[in-house]
Amino acid sequence: MKNRWMSELEMIKQNPGQSVSDYAQKFKMLMQRVDTTGGFGQHYIISKFIRGLSPHLMTMVVGHSPQTLDAAITKAKEIETGFTIAQPVQQQQ
Secondary structure, rough: HHHHHHHHHHOOOOOOOOOEEEEEEEHHHHHHHOOOOOOOOHHHHHHHHHOOOOHHHHHHHOOOOOOOHHHHHHHHHHHHHHHHHHHHHHHHH
């Protein structure tokens, strides 16, 4: 089972239309199952999470250099919210 979870973790990506919250929840679940001893380290975990974000979020989150997974998730959610708010405005123009 752990091998399957590790494969899933290696392949995890935010799917089109999937919210950051849903992606983060799945990421955290897999991380807890795979890294039971906490040996992966914050840098790896943060990088892995960010690399799985959709490209438009990834580049913006990286620019903020989050120091924890929770900070990366929070920043991704904030950016996602900004895009969501801006989308109807762009469609009106």
